Amino acid sequence: MSAAAITGLGVVALAEKVQRGELRAVEVAQAFLDRIAHLDGGVGAFLHVDGEGALAQAAGVDRLAPDARAALPLAGVPIAIKDNLCTRGVPTTCASKILAGWVPPYDAHAVERLRAAGATLVGKTNMDEFAMGSSNENSAFWPVRNPWDRTRAPGGSSGGSAAATAAAFAAAALGSDTGGSVRQPGAFCGVAAIKPTYGRISRYGLIAFASSLDQIGPFARTTRDAARVLGVIAGHDPRDATSVAREVPDYEAECGRPLAGMRIGVVREALGEGVEPAVRAALEAALEVYRGLGCTIVDVALPHAQHAVATYYLIAPAECSSNLARFDGMRFGLRTPGADLAETYGRTRAEGFGPEVKRRIMLGTYALSAGYYDAFYVKAQKVRTLIARDYDAAFATCDAVLTPTSPTVAFALGEKTSDPLAMYLADIFTLPPSLAGLPAANVTCGFSPEGLPIGLQLVTRAFDEPGLVRLADGYERASGFAGRRPADPEKAKG
Amino acid sequence: MSTTESVPSDAETITAAQVRHVAKLARLALPEAELETMRAQLSRILGYVASLDALDVADVPPTSHAVPLDAALREDVVRDSLPRSELLAAAPATEAGAFAVPKVLEGDS
Numbered sequence: 001m002s003a004a005a006i007t008g009l010g011v012v013a014l015a016e017k018v019q020r021g022e023l024r025a026v027e028v029a030q031a032f033l034d035r036i037a038h039l040d041g042g043v044g045a046f047l048h049v050d051g052e053g054a055l056a057q058a059a060g061v062d063r064l065a066p067d068a069r070a071a072l073p074l075a076g077v078p079i080a081i082k083d084n085l086c087t088r089g090v091p092t093t094c095a096s097k098i099l100a101g102w103v104p105p106y107d108a109h110a111v112e113r114l115r116a117a118g119a120t121l122v123g124k125t126n127m128d129e130f131a132m133g134s135s136n137e138n139s140a141f142w143p144v145r146n147p148w149d150r151t152r153a154p155g156g157s158s159g160g161s162a163a164a165t166a167a168a169f170a171a172a173a174l175g176s177d178t179g180g181s182v183r184q185p186g187a188f189c190g191v192a193a194i195k196p197t198y199g200r201i202s203r204y205g206l207i208a209f210a211s212s213l214d215q216i217g218p219f220a221r222t223t224r225d226a227a228r229v230l231g232v233i234a235g236h237d238p239r240d241a242t243s244v245a246r247e248v249p250d251y252e253a254e255c256g257r258p259l260a261g262m263r264i265g266v267v268r269e270a271l272g273e274g275v276e277p278a279v280r281a282a283l284e285a286a287l288e289v290y291r292g293l294g295c296t297i298v299d300v301a302l303p304h305a306q307h308a309v310a311t312y313y314l315i316a317p318a319e320c321s322s323n324l325a326r327f328d329g330m331r332f333g334l335r336t337p338g339a340d341l342a343e344t345y346g347r348t349r350a351e352g353f354g355p356e357v358k359r360r361i362m363l364g365t366y367a368l369s370a371g372y373y374d375a376f377y378v379k380a381q382k383v384r385t386l387i388a389r390d391y392d393a394a395f396a397t398c399d400a401v402l403t404p405t406s407p408t409v410a411f412a413l414g415e416k417t418s419d420p421l422a423m424y425l426a427d428i429f430t431l432p433p434s435l436a437g438l439p440a441a442n443v444t445c446g447f448s449p450e451g452l453p454i455g456l457q458l459v460t461r462a463f464d465e466p467g468l469v470r471l472a473d474g475y476e477r478a479s480g481f482a483g484r485r486p487a488d489p490e491k492a493k494g
Numbered sequence: 495m496s497t498t499e500s501v502p503s504d505a506e507t508i509t510a511a512q513v514r515h516v517a518k519l520a521r522l523a524l525p526e527a528e529l530e531t532m533r534a535q536l537s538r539i540l541g542y543v544a545s546l547d548a549l550d551v552a553d554v555p556p557t558s559h560a561v562p563l564d565a566a567l568r569e570d571v572v573r574d575s576l577p578r579s580e581l582l583a584a585a586p587a588t589e590a591g592a593f594a595v596p597k598v599l600e601g602d603s
Binding site for chain 2: 102103104105106197198199212238241242244304307309310311313314321325328329330331332333334335337338340341342343344345346347349350353358359361362363365366369376378379380381382383384385386388420421424435436437438462
């Protein structure tokens, strides 16, 4: 099988061929590593490629007895990992200068699970610094380019993972989603992306941004492929006190099941003013596809969702200011000495953090400071309750809420960097389910006139990832958009 | 779920003195040259989040985690931890098997 044919395969197809011995894991790893080496110069998806480690893991899979290999759900499947997930012996920087060169002494829980399932970890992907951003332009190292149009942003903060999946540098990737950081880059890069229910996947080894919102999620070119990865990484882990001890259902078994009788809720305002016409048209067409599959479309209201941006940009920065206090130059990472301890802290953090991270630390510190705690943080937590109640009411009449993932297709690099608030407002559709802790997925539902992918977002009840996968996969099969891939970027010069 | 809410321009919702104070609390050295940009950006964001003031939430309980959580308890058993050498390998400075940090207390060393 040619290298091009190998890298064209998805998670399930690759695992099957390696399980049966039709492909060696090492030749699969080499095909993807060669593709990264040739083409990632034009995308910038990876901060670190671990060729040696990937080939060693693949060789380990090839050495197994056939029965043992056949039992691995991700046998020889190349997967890219967002650079805020700890990988033992492999640099993990959160795309920040403050962690440049840091090599974790342990694996994140999700990374352990991938290794145990036979996956080949090809490298660490670029991101907005500490997962704060919606365009990947907040990386301290370099921005990621969207494989569909390299003058455009791949979305963020997991832009490297989304771009790596779209460009077939890996069959799947892990990202993290605090307010849309898996779903929005999934939409911009035209790949399937799932943010599970809060607590579904252990956050052990995920470098914390906003602990009450952070959740790991998979990217793949199809929902079925993403569901396979989700099944591997979901489940209880005593090392994360918020990880939920619930059985992990067979998500993949939902793929191909009929959708007839399922009810999809639509928020009319989410298809109104402020949403790009091409996005609106693609969403309306998607509703027709669901009707054709036997679903009922019902109107639902999320009256407090309009407050999600304000709520999120109080809660997330507050939690970030607390979590990022650990980066003080004492135990790991950068240290910039000053005259005394306080000056050392101040200089280390001023030099180590980029502008967006500083802005959010400042915002969060202010919101938590004496005299403002009740007015900002507690108030936002109360509005969070109202947003969650809106979903409870909506789910009395529907099985899933459908909106665009983003009001626009991928915007140009540099277009929004001068106005942080404008960047925040573009998160309007992904923030409400994050605040409510609900599972949500992005599915490609069309292309704009300029050829850029458009994504729809499905949100289901807490822990109803099976319903989410069924609806996303059913649409994908009926619409056929998931099969479309960007042309290869030309090789970078030099 | 409108995406077109009006956005305040640059109201003075936070003063330069407050920004200096918050930077100190956050342990972030903030050069005077960057102060006004930070102040203006924070003002704009705070002006926007003030839209929550329109909501009456007096009787609404706060949500700290979206999914109900019970206190997670486990048996209190001794387990291996990460080797000290591996943890110290990532430190900016070490001494005698410990993290070396700047002097914290005043007086002779």
